[in-house]
Amino acid sequence: MDIGIGLPNTVPGTEPQDLLDWARQAEEAGFSTLGTIGRLVYQGYEELIALTAAAAVTSRIRLTTSVLLAPLYENAALLAKQAASLERISGGRFVLGVGLGGRDDDYAASGLSTKGRGKRFEEQIDDMKRIWAGEDRGFAGGIGPATVREGGPELILGGSTDVSFRRVAKLADGWIMGGGSPDMFAQAAVGVDTAWQEAGREGKPRKLSLAYFGLGPNARAQADGYLLDYYGFLGDAAAQVAGSAAVSADMVKSYVAAFETAGCDELIFVPTGSGLEQIDLLAAAIA
Template structure:
């Protein structure tokens, strides 16, 4: 199983260099740099943050896990931005996409929350067609046909989007049991659609290590999600000790996860080393 790490994009510390973080993560053997996405929150915009990371690295993948795709209302411009990042990074971009469940993000973006599914479908159709064109809106992505798409969610619509446009599925950070519960349905949908091979399954985990880890993790998640069942489940599934990280990584690998992205909350670059050491690197 590949192991990725999140960029420090939430409530960003201006003294913390994304470029230095990205270089260090690559040097420690992480396979992916991940980003999360909210509009109504103090965080870096995902594609912009990944562009900074791309310029500082040469091998590590650049993954939105996830990007709230329907908020990108100009679909042709979104496709152009993604193709540009894929081209400039040498084909390292992976787009994890989902509609999101927070109405405030859509209200702030001037978009109808209840039409986000239709907006998402329209974006996918436009972007994938644009990436396949040989003459039209450029640049051409480095990856033939466009960056790999990982679709989030486990509704019927989410699985339809995955088998139509995606190369795999990305799970929310609610723990390995949640991953185990939904992964078989993802594989079954893939096979039922007649897709060759198997979908790439990616998991995500919230974590924090070092002094005050549990407090930092809880505070960060409560701020980010604000309230509700999702917040509680995310906090319960969060990891705040090396032993918990090692156990969860092994459990995800046993469950058939292809890549697990660890998202540190709080702290500085030492989180990269602490997580690497927790998994025995």
């Protein structure tokens, strides 16, 4: 199982230089990917821009939106061009993870309705894939740029319902769980694999998951401070999310073992702070 680390693009107080230093150090530490969290109504950096900055200071590590809320980007042609540009600039390292999101305020702030968003989402993905395949769209031909990976960036979809699993099988290369226990992952992974087989797809979908972490002497306070605020819209349930964060090396190790047993292909540990020591602490915990 690959182990990735999140870029602290949504952690309050993260400065632009912090993102660049974090990206460099994460690559040096040997993590498989840099992941970003998608949300509009929160103080943070937009994911495609943050990962483009990371791409400029790295050369090996994958760059994954985990996940970007695609329906907020209404212009599918423009999003396809942005994704293709980042994929090419990074030498094929970009992985486009997309989902619907779970907060109505992100849609309200965009002047969009949540009604029918699943259908719009599928149409958007179909449109982007045609663009990445080089479909003519005007006098000059296709939109471009041509991607390093044939057919466009690797496409990963989020979601936890049977409908979302069928969507993965129909449109994507893999699936990501946005949060939850290893047992929840294992159960959902069965649904994803079943949908994949029923759709007649060859091979297996790549399956990813996120897990929050915060390490060091103030780990619990750091995790609570960020997660209780970020998930405040959940009310009392925010405490459950905060409590699930890995705040010790032993918890990190147990998460790695349990997710690997559950069939996870890549586990991305999402930081609750932006101090660079978090990278080395996580690397030491999984060593």
